[in-house]
Amino acid sequence: MEILYIKVITVEEIGEIPSGEKESIESAKKIRELVEFPEINKEELNKLIEKSQEGYGSKLPHKTHSICPETREIVPAVVWEKDNKIWITKKCPKEIITDLYYEDVDTYRRFKELRYDWKLKSHNVENTGINCPLDCGLCSRHKSHTSLLNIALTNRCNLSCWYCFFYAKENQPIYEPSLEQIRMMLRNGKEEKDIAANAIQLTGGEPTLRDDLIEIIKICKEEGYSHVQLNTDGIKLAFEPELVKNVKKAGTNTLYLSYDGMTPQTNWKNHWEIPLILKNVREARGPSTVLVPTLMRNVNDHEIGDIINFGLNHMDVIKSVNIQPISLVGRTPKKERKRLRITGAGAIKKIEEQTHGAIAMEDWYPIPTEGHVTRFLEAFTRRKYYMTSHFVCGAATYVFLDGDKVIPIPRFVDVEGFVEFLSEKADELEKKQKVGKITKTKVGAQMLLKFKNFYDEKYAPRGLNVLNLIKNAFLKGNYEALGQFHTKTLFLGMMHFMDDYNYDIERVERCVIHYAMPDGRIVPFCAFNVIPELYRDKVQAQFSYTWDEWQKIKPGWEYKKDKYMRTKDFIEKMKKSEIYRKTYTDIKRYF
Amino acid sequence: MLKRIDFELDDIKLEEARKIQYKLGSNILVYRVFINSYAKKGFIIFDKEKNPEDIIKEINHGARIKKEEEITVEDLIKQSLG
Numbered sequence A: 001m002e003i004l005y006i007k008v009i010t011v012e013e014i015g016e017i018p019s020g021e022k023e024s025i026e027s028a029k030k031i032r033e034l035v036e037f038p039e040i041n042k043e044e045l046n047k048l049i050e051k052s053q054e055g056y057g058s059k060l061p062h063k064t065h066s067i068c069p070e071t072r073e074i075v076p077a078v079v080w081e082k083d084n085k086i087w088i089t090k091k092c093p094k095e096i097i098t099d100l101y102y103e104d105v106d107t108y109r110r111f112k113e114l115r116y117d118w119k120l121k122s123h124n125v126e127n128t129g130i131n132c133p134l135d136c137g138l139c140s141r142h143k144s145h146t147s148l149l150n151i152a153l154t155n156r157c158n159l160s161c162w163y164c165f166f167y168a169k170e171n172q173p174i175y176e177p178s179l180e181q182i183r184m185m186l187r188n189g190k191e192e193k194d195i196a197a198n199a200i201q202l203t204g205g206e207p208t209l210r211d212d213l214i215e216i217i218k219i220c221k222e223e224g225y226s227h228v229q230l231n232t233d234g235i236k237l238a239f240e241p242e243l244v245k246n247v248k249k250a251g252t253n254t255l256y257l258s259y260d261g262m263t264p265q266t267n268w269k270n271h272w273e274i275p276l277i278l279k280n281v282r283e284a285r286g287p288s289t290v291l292v293p294t295l296m297r298n299v300n301d302h303e304i305g306d307i308i309n310f311g312l313n314h315m316d317v318i319k320s321v322n323i324q325p326i327s328l329v330g331r332t333p334k335k336e337r338k339r340l341r342i343t344g345a346g347a348i349k350k351i352e353e354q355t356h357g358a359i360a361m362e363d364w365y366p367i368p369t370e371g372h373v374t375r376f377l378e379a380f381t382r383r384k385y386y387m388t389s390h391f392v393c394g395a396a397t398y399v400f401l402d403g404d405k406v407i408p409i410p411r412f413v414d415v416e417g418f419v420e421f422l423s424e425k426a427d428e429l430e431k432k433q434k435v436g437k438i439t440k441t442k443v444g445a446q447m448l449l450k451f452k453n454f455y456d457e458k459y460a461p462r463g464l465n466v467l468n469l470i471k472n473a474f475l476k477g478n479y480e481a482l483g484q485f486h487t488k489t490l491f492l493g494m495m496h497f498m499d500d501y502n503y504d505i506e507r508v509e510r511c512v513i514h515y516a517m518p519d520g521r522i523v524p525f526c527a528f529n530v531i532p533e534l535y536r537d538k539v540q541a542q543f544s545y546t547w548d549e550w551q552k553i554k555p556g557w558e559y560k561k562d563k564y565m566r567t568k569d570f571i572e573k574m575k576k577s578e579i580y581r582k583t584y585t586d587i588k589r590y591f
Numbered sequence B: 001m002l003k004r005i006d007f008e009l010d011d012i013k014l015e016e017a018r019k020i021q022y023k024l025g026s027n028i029l030v031y032r033v034f035i036n037s038y039a040k041k042g043f044i045i046f047d048k049e050k051n052p053e054d055i056i057k058e059i060n061h062g063a064r065i066k067k068e069e070e071i072t073v074e075d076l077i078k079q080s081l082g
Helices: A021-028 A042-051 A105-113 A179-190 A213-222 A235-239 A241-250 A274-284 A301-313 A334-340 A344-354 A369-381 A415-431 A437-454 A466-474 A482-487 A536-542 A547-553 A568-576 A578-585 B014-025 B052-059 B073-080
Strands: A062-067 A074-082 A085-091 A096-102 A148-152 A199-203 A227-232 A254-258 A288-292 A318-325 A394-402 A405-408 A489-495 A513-516 A522-524 B002-008 B030-036 B041-047 B064-071
Touching: A042 A074, A042 A085, A062 A085, A085 A105, A096 A105, A096 A344, A105 A344, A148 A179, A179 A213, A179 A513, A199 A213, A213 A227, A213 A241, A235 A241, A235 A274, A241 A274, A274 A578, A288 A301, A301 A318, A301 A344, A301 A394, A301 A489, A318 A344, A344 A394, A344 A489, A369 A415, A415 A437, A437 A466, A568 A578, B002 B052, B014 B030, B014 B052, B030 B073, B041 B052, B052 B064
Parallel strands: A148 A199, A148 A513, A199 A227, A227 A254, A254 A288, A288 A318, A318 A489
Antiparallel strands: A062 A074, A074 A085, A085 A096, A394 A405, A394 A489, A513 A522, B002 B041, B002 B064, B030 B041
């Protein structure tokens, strides 16, 4: 009798589309810490609101407004402190909701002092903003100009992340703006007054799925955008070295690359592909890469120090690590918020712990600090680009690698003192009708002399002559020397986008990261993504193709072909490869 | 083709105006809407498939049409730039 053996082919052998579902279930079982939300009743909340102060930057408790996750009404909210943490509590019609707003009171206060407000002078809707954020487009109420303009190129994606509402599932409409629409959106950003948008982020879905991506990048350059950033999971870039070269050649400055952790469990999106992506970027000599970890408590927050260490090891291609504490978009039960919620200050605390104090809380500055520097530069050089987000939205620092030593720049530059000095100089220059060559030379010389007061050579990196850089920049107008500084530094950024639970309208009206929409509006990030039924989903549905229309436009296109299938064979090959070892294992430990 | 109607309102509270703003704003046939509770007026730009009378009913609060005009999506986009 003949016995017939049938080989059972497992999912692992065929491969699977990364979705993160299994990894998420596993991580939910390993809880290291929970955020304990303070309880507050209606009476206590009323008292708190009564004694709170209004106005951006006023003392705590501070009165603001938020949005109800259930009814979507605009509700009163208060930002207050308890147990060295800042909380936001809002009075929704049916319940009181509290969430973590910021995890360090001293840093909140320090950052508040460095706030900087600006005023946009143009708008693309007639609405006045009285129903903010339910009547968005940039309106007469909005404070900040667009620092980074996002254009979603597609809702197609090669991954199937379990939590994502954005990507098109099978048979759902496809959103993919035409080249004409993209050009219109780019021009819309350039119409902003009196500072036009100058940095663009091409995002998705997965933008590399578009066949005309290179043409789109060229259009961005044609329309006068100096900075073009590609927000990607990098999968296609791992397997198509020519695409990396072409993306760079077309004018992409930065790859904004998803990178959630150091292991296949924490970074299930592209852990196995990262070595190939970095290799291809290295060979193409760019674009410069920004690692973007979305940070979640109890999921990958224990790896943030290692992620920075990883960045420092690959500084020839990685120029920045930009951390995004999780935005819990959609309805999220309190139990889940207690497990996953982390804020910018919480992330910085984790970095301090995991780098053993090498990068500390005091080394970070809020994004609007840049506003003070720009004000001086505007008076001095007439160049301006203000980043005037709310002081809680983002933070940044630079770390300098001096041999094996990691030195954050605030360790040898008194940032607050320098900013104060620049503000004084800006006051002086703004009083003058015209800033001529003699004035510039005089101010440049004063800068050089005075800068010594804010610079501590004892703590400065050995190979860096900061005073020479300042001299070249401000006296000789030679900014190229600053490039030397850039090659040895890693920029660390933090951007905490909001969600239904920690929503603060004072933050959204100062937002600097916007989306251009095909209907002619430009909308702040946290309106676009947090209220998708008014913005992202609705407008994309208005401008989408039905499944049938899409198949007619793209004959031969198949949904499944868009998806990335990671095989067990590929993982095994990567595990044994030299490139994998060099990328992850044979690296220095700086902390 | 789209239609723009400008209207006036009787007394309307800010909270009520926001509720209507949200409700109309989330309708896929609506391209722009603004309910101004202070000035007691507003406007809405919507796909011609939608009946203006139904919109007025939805707004309620004594809404009365002051002006009606047709507008293309292209014109709406052009008007929005800058």
